[in-house]
Amino acid sequence: MEFMLILTIAQKRELKARAHPINPVVIIGKTGLTSSVIKELNCALLSHELIKVKVQVDDRTLRNALFEETCQQLDAAPVQHIGKIFVIYRPKPEDSNIKPTKQCSEKNKRTSAHRTKRSFQG
Template identity: 65%
Template sequence: MLALSVAQRRELKARAHTLHPIVMIGKTGLSENVIDEVDRGLTSHELIKIKVQIDDRIARNALFEEICQRLDAAAVQHIGKILVIFRPNLEQILKKPSDSVKRKKREPFRTKRSFQN
């Protein structure tokens, strides 16, 4: 299971605030299809919300931990029946060569006098 610092968790909570749940887990619990769908969601979005229909809080906590362990993800937040899970996308991390690319120097702003000549 992935570990997050307090600052990272706070930033992820703020990002997740506007998200809608993309996976719903019914009263039957966790199945392979649900795990596959959560994995697919984490691969494409990195940060997802899951809505759980189980009323028992202890069962929801166990479900939350099991999902995070099986998918090597980080548990961000658990409020009521909503779970927030994060797993960084390794492909995007490895693709970031933008640090080595030099940016084009910006032209200075034209002043009022430059238009008059």
């Protein structure tokens, strides 16, 4: 059962202020909401609660529909939509034991040790 979280005006104002310095963490391409994009958005919301999303779609009405659909699929609250940037909020689950899944947390880890230029110098 999917629903969209509703925020008061004061909550939206506070979240907009918190979101101002944040950079977009997920980019939605011209193909729209694929399952992998939804998974990445879900991981980002589990980690950060408040995220910015950049959209590569030029059509304004399509972006509005995409914003609403994204929030509905993720059970999140739409905070702000300016141009091609969405700000989405979903509070962390009340069970603080719930952490991002293994796929979310290990995505960017390197498999081998990274050697810098200085480490090769004797």
